[in-house]
Amino acid sequence: MQPVRWKRIGDAWPPASNLYEFDLRAIKQVRAVLRDPFKPLSTAKTLMCVVRPLLTVWITVCIGFLIGVDVYGQPASERIERAAAEEEISDVNLYYVTGHRGATLYRYANENAPLRRMPVRTPLHELGCNGDWCQVQLEDGEQGYVREEALSNIWIRVDKDQRRVRLYAGPDLVKTYNADFGPNVFLDKERRGSQQDSDHWRTPEGLFHVVNRNPNSMYYKALVIDYPGRDDAERGLQQGIISEAEYASIIAAHDERRMPPMSTKLGGWIEIHGDGTGASTDWTRGCVALHNTDMDHIWQYAEVGTPVLIE
Template sequence: MRCIFYLVAFALLTAPSGALAQSSTSLDADDGALHHIVGGKPATLFQKPDSTSRAYVELDFQEPVRVVEQAEDGWREVTTRDGARGFVRANALSNVWIRIDKREQVVQVLRGARLVRTFPADFGTNVFADKQRRGSLTAPDHWRTPEGRFFIVEKNSNSEFHRALVLNYPTAEDARRGLRNDLISRGEYEAITRADSARTRPPMDTALGGLIEIHGDGTGGTANWTHGCVALRNEAIDWLWLRTRVGTPVVIEP
């Protein structure tokens, strides 16, 4: 999750005055030098913009890199946080991330520090609290939207709610809390933390709950009705679907 913190810090520290107040700009422009590895798998750093050149190192999925300049034929020259410099395929990189504000009931899409779009959103029935455990018909108070740093771990085009971007909840932090509070077993804790380390889909059938998504069929912020998901109008999730990938960071704030 370090790269998500890195992206948020970059956005807050480098945003020019008023930048985060913009409502719309182009997502086609490649704004901002800080990117992260997306696509659900590592990317190779090469000596030259040529896959037959010397391979330096494998860059982990979600690892932050800084783009030095564009190169020819779909390559980018980058530097890593360890100081390595080389070339990666442009389609392995993104600087798009999502900020969700529960208090304001909005989903914001940013490229680096620049706000691109803002969408009104619906949240869990209990919008004021952080998610602690699975909700149910007998415990609707726990239909809450979790807070923290996540990423898109899966995209579901066959969702019952039009389309869905599945988040990697529960995280290792949630697993530690669940084990401490006797909500999950040691085996469930280890399974969640293994998935967190591997940046894969965690178990979503424990007492902590799961299947937290950004999905469609929303009302545009006029009602909070979900079981913890974030619901957008269908035209909004369609727009977001085309501009996000597995690995896109998502920050959910109270």
């Protein structure tokens, strides 16, 4: 599969909250003054139309600093963390190793001189491809060759607020899909939900990875993500939701880049699967459901190891 080449398509963060919208009427008056500076306006009116927008901006910034929320309506620390994750996985030349078995790094563009075995999700920079082989550089600076089929720069971004799933190749947006979620789409997942506690049928937030592809899912096809993650395990242990043994099992699974335990009280089996309505409704138990046509499309790109950023 040929990678999508770069056009630097930006994907802005959510727009400012209505609480901080500028006074549009005042801005129009400022523009009118700039277009026709000789048009008579009262001194008070002129002063007001200039000062009001500036005052609005100043108040917005001050409130953001005071309550720890930036002008985008998100906690500042949370947005910085997510922006860092997005920047890392959308790097133009940053690829990763896909598949359950990982890949081998070779000295030359053949299989005669193997250098090392690389597990799934090993990050590396593509230096150029020729035929079936790509020259790459690892984070420690070592260079070599790997088969092109073992590399990917695909990642998935799940937007719970907009009920959308976006497929990227590096920084390039490939396609956007409508998605269905659970009944409580706005909150982060904390524990396993049930018929008696459907409020916890939530979609987790954070940076995850595809750990399994199920072509025979009861919901058409499914990409299983590695929830619970490390942060979820830390929180679960601190809050007494899971035991130390369960915590150790989750951490060990992530260290070995395999599927974590799914049967603890933190919940599990969070998937991007099919049988969605395509109308952005709320019916799942925390999974992300796509229309089967969209599931077929994303299935062609997503592999074991594909990063999934859920926010």
